[in-house]
Amino acid sequence: MEDFRIVASNIFTVWLTLIFVLILLPSIFGISLGISEGYMKILVKTLEWATLRIQKGFEDRKKLRVSASNGIIQRDESPMETEIGGLRQSRSQCLQRGDFEMADVFYFSKKGFEAIVDDEVTQRFSSEELISWNLLTRTNYNFHHVSWRVTLIWVIGVFIRYCILLPLRVTLATIGISWLVIGATLVGQLPNSRVKSWLSELVHLVCCRICARALSSAIQYHNKENRPKKGGICVANHTSPIDIIILANDGCYAMVGQVHGGLMGVIQRAMARACPHVWFERSEMRDRHLVTKRLREHVFDTTKLPILIFPEGTCINNTSVMMFKKGSFEIGGTIYPVAIKYDPQFGDAFWNSSKNNMVSYLLRMMTSWALKCNVWYLPPMTREEDEDAVHFANRVKSAIAKRGGLVELSWDGGLKRDRVKDYFKQEQQKNYSKIIVGENISSFASEN
Amino acid sequence: MGRPGIILPGKYTWERTCRSRLMSHGNTEPEYTQYGSLALTVHKPQRKEADKDFWCLRSSLLASGQSRRRLISHSQITRLYSRFTSLDKGENGTLSREDFQRIPELAINPLGDRIINAFFIEGEDQVNFRGFMRTLAHFRPIEDNEKSKDVSNSEPLNSRNNKLLFAFRLYDLDKDDKISRDELLQVLRMMVGVNISDDQLGSIADRTIQEADQDGDSAISFSEFVKVLEKVDVEQKMSIRFLH
Numbered sequence: 001m002e003d004f005r006i007v008a009s010n011i012f013t014v015w016l017t018l019i020f021v022l023i024l025l026p027s028i029f030g031i032s033l034g035i036s037e038g039y040m041k042i043l044v045k046t047l048e049w050a051t052l053r054i055q056k057g058f059e060d061r062k063k064l065r066v067s068a069s070n071g072i073i074q075r076d077e078s079p080m081e082t083e084i085g086g087l088r089q090s091r092s093q094c095l096q097r098g099d100f101e102m103a104d105v106f107y108f109s110k111k112g113f114e115a116i117v118d119d120e121v122t123q124r125f126s127s128e129e130l131i132s133w134n135l136l137t138r139t140n141y142n143f144h145h146v147s148w149r150v151t152l153i154w155v156i157g158v159f160i161r162y163c164i165l166l167p168l169r170v171t172l173a174t175i176g177i178s179w180l181v182i183g184a185t186l187v188g189q190l191p192n193s194r195v196k197s198w199l200s201e202l203v204h205l206v207c208c209r210i211c212a213r214a215l216s217s218a219i220q221y222h223n224k225e226n227r228p229k230k231g232g233i234c235v236a237n238h239t240s241p242i243d244i245i246i247l248a249n250d251g252c253y254a255m256v257g258q259v260h261g262g263l264m265g266v267i268q269r270a271m272a273r274a275c276p277h278v279w280f281e282r283s284e285m286r287d288r289h290l291v292t293k294r295l296r297e298h299v300f301d302t303t304k305l306p307i308l309i310f311p312e313g314t315c316i317n318n319t320s321v322m323m324f325k326k327g328s329f330e331i332g333g334t335i336y337p338v339a340i341k342y343d344p345q346f347g348d349a350f351w352n353s354s355k356n357n358m359v360s361y362l363l364r365m366m367t368s369w370a371l372k373c374n375v376w377y378l379p380p381m382t383r384e385e386d387e388d389a390v391h392f393a394n395r396v397k398s399a400i401a402k403r404g405g406l407v408e409l410s411w412d413g414g415l416k417r418d419r420v421k422d423y424f425k426q427e428q429q430k431n432y433s434k435i436i437v438g439e440n441i442s443s444f445a446s447e448n
Numbered sequence: 449m450g451r452p453g454i455i456l457p458g459k460y461t462w463e464r465t466c467r468s469r470l471m472s473h474g475n476t477e478p479e480y481t482q483y484g485s486l487a488l489t490v491h492k493p494q495r496k497e498a499d500k501d502f503w504c505l506r507s508s509l510l511a512s513g514q515s516r517r518r519l520i521s522h523s524q525i526t527r528l529y530s531r532f533t534s535l536d537k538g539e540n541g542t543l544s545r546e547d548f549q550r551i552p553e554l555a556i557n558p559l560g561d562r563i564i565n566a567f568f569i570e571g572e573d574q575v576n577f578r579g580f581m582r583t584l585a586h587f588r589p590i591e592d593n594e595k596s597k598d599v600s601n602s603e604p605l606n607s608r609n610n611k612l613l614f615a616f617r618l619y620d621l622d623k624d625d626k627i628s629r630d631e632l633l634q635v636l637r638m639m640v641g642v643n644i645s646d647d648q649l650g651s652i653a654d655r656t657i658q659e660a661d662q663d664g665d666s667a668i669s670f671s672e673f674v675k676v677l678e679k680v681d682v683e684q685k686m687s688i689r690f691l692h
Contacts (some may be wrong), residue, residue, distance in 0.1 A: 072524075072690060072691060073688050073690055073691060074688070074689040074690070074691055077479035087522045099652070099655075100636065100652045100656060100675060102615075102619075102660070102668075102673065102676050102678055103685070104639070105559060105615050105618050105619070105635075106615060106686055107638070107680070107684040107685070108557055108558060108559040108563070108685055109559065109563055109615060109618060109686070110587070110685065110686060110687075110688065111553075112554055112557045112559065112560060112563035112589045113563070113584065113688055114553075114688055115551050115553035115554040116535075116554060116563075116584070117528065117531060117584065117688060118531065119551050119552070119553045119554070120553065121551070121552045122535075122550065122552070123534075123536070124584065172575050187579060193583065241640070246489065272629060274691055301512060312677065334601060372614065382536075400591055407661050415552050418550070419550075420555045420556055421550040424552075424556040425555070425556045425557075425558060425560075425629070425641070426558055426641050426642075427556075428558050429558050429639065429641030429642075430558070430641065430643050431644060432558065432639050432640055433640040433641070433644050434643075436640070436644075436652070437644055
């Protein structure tokens with residue numbers, strides 16, 4: 001028994017020493033030993049091999065390749081006028097354009113069925129479909145042809161991911177978070193000075209580096225010259241809470257958000273002590289004016305860190321950018337747009353908050369192969385003089401979508417939870433009314 | 449996190465049961481050989497019913513290619529099945545009206561409620577995968593080889609006639625096989641919202657009925673409906689083509 005205890009404590013010491021020397025020290029100094037690069041290379045090779053094996057079974061893999069990226073049905077995107085006009089032309093009787101036709105329901109029912117088979121919005125709230133199986137558990141109906149060799153590799157993968165990577169990553173994450181809490185609390189005791197902000201940035205950076213290693217992340221930053229500077233707002237597309245770690249790996253940000261309880265609350269309080277973040281009570285969040293006022297104060301203080309905001313307001317599966325809420329674009333100041341694109345091959349970064357809670361999400365991330373992503377810093381943008389916030393928000397959104405290679409949607413990400421507003425249906429009805437009676441429909445609508 | 453996929457070699461039970469069912473109907477033995485082994489995802493127990501439907505449908509559809517041409521491909525039906533499960537938020541193997549209304553593009557459709565209604569059998573508030581596919585089948589394009597073939601057994605759901613019947617039922621709110629002026633007015637109101645006055649809408653309805661009505665009962669029967677739309681390219685306007 002005694003022997004066993006000694007052996008166990010020895011193993012534990014060796015484990016910790018290895019972690020300290022190989023991972024913690026490099027992350028404190030922000031250098032890389034090249035271990036993760038080697039790991040990624042092996043991973044890419046293995047996945048390529050598995051993809052080849054799987055594809056061998058397919059008669060027509062090219063078809064499969066296309067199917068995942070574009071929708072699954074042929075769609076006619078022409079506006080209502082042309083479509084219904086088309087229905088009219090096919091009748092030989094010379095009715096004037098305008099007037100109601102029994103055939104008009106064809107248009108609406110076809111649109112409806114297209115939406116049932118495949119729609120633009122709801123698919124963005126569930127995990128992206130992969131082109132080839134990545135040997136993780138997300139078995140897809142598309143990947144039927146699994147040979148025994150691939151299965152063997154999968155079993156080995158499960159062993160590596162759960163028995164080696166998971167304990168390592170959990171240890172790292174624990175160290176990282178305790179480092180942040182202890183470090184930030186200590187730094188918080190110091191009087192306000194340059195030394196304090198320098199130390200606090202160091203604590204934040206090191207914590208994020210350790211946490212990023214806990215997810216085996218390989219992040220590539222592009223156009224570093226456009227990195228957000230003090231006294232500005234950084235806006236990015238949102239896939240998961242991990243976005244924060246990804247961005248904070250390369251610079252410090254002031255966070256904006258709600259005060260949480262539990263572990264998150266402890267972390268938040270510690271962070272707030274070390275440097276000024278903007279946390280709101282739940283009741284304060286509803287007061288738009290107060291939020292804007294506090295954010296404006298923060299932004300126009302050039303000694304304070306840039307604010308990090310995700311204007312979509314919800315996690316999207318990283319295939320598209322949805323509507324940007326205008327709030328953050330009303331504050332003023334310089335906007336630094338950032339596009340984040342994850343590589344889904346190594347693990348699915350999307351947090352489906354309605355399906356998984358935070359813990360199971362983190363567990364899934366820590367048992368994935370790795371987290372590979374690209375971050376593009378875009379040139380800073382400012383609101384033009386006669387531009388309204390909505391238009392400016394759309395402009396920033398387009399820039400991010402274009403850079404990150406994401407689909408730009410005008411739908412509100414809030415549709416994840418809420419029903420669509422009646423307003424959009426009324427717009428459709430208005431359009432149709434114009435077709436059947438002409439432009440002069442406004443008089444009746446205003447009476448109602 | 450989903451449970452790992454189970455890999456079943458060779459033949460498996462669902463297909464076996466389906467096959468015996470099919471063979472008793474006098475069909476020839478379907479070709480399964482090209483699907484060597486299959487990975488089945490394990491779902492929650494309630495899903496089983498839908499899963500069974502899926503496998504049966506899949507194999508019966510694959511088998512029904514008497515003319516050596518499949519009506520719907522394997523990948524299409526798997527896609528529709530995964531669409532079905534992703535719409536099924538309650539994870540009980542059926543869809544409710546609520547599940548349909550959660551699709552924003554359908555929710556803004558002026559006739560969205562009527563379309564959703566087409567999926568539900570009178571008095572039921574759930575639709576399973578089989579029912580889902582049956583309604584969707586109305587929008588399957590008509591293949592060239594189907595047009596020429598004289599329909600010996602039952603008429604397929606995607607025939608011109610059935611497509612028209614589907615549209616007719618969108619108007620026929622009380623299911624008495626007639627579109628009355630009142631029904632037409634209600635459907636028109638759904639389509640135009642508040643933008644057109646009652647008088648104007650009434651005259652539109654009157655004119656439409658007048659044009660279509662042949663037997664003078666001030667309502668549109670299905671045969672009158674077909675007559676009105678005889679020149680419209682229903683086959684094309686009421687079909688959804690898959691890309692693959």
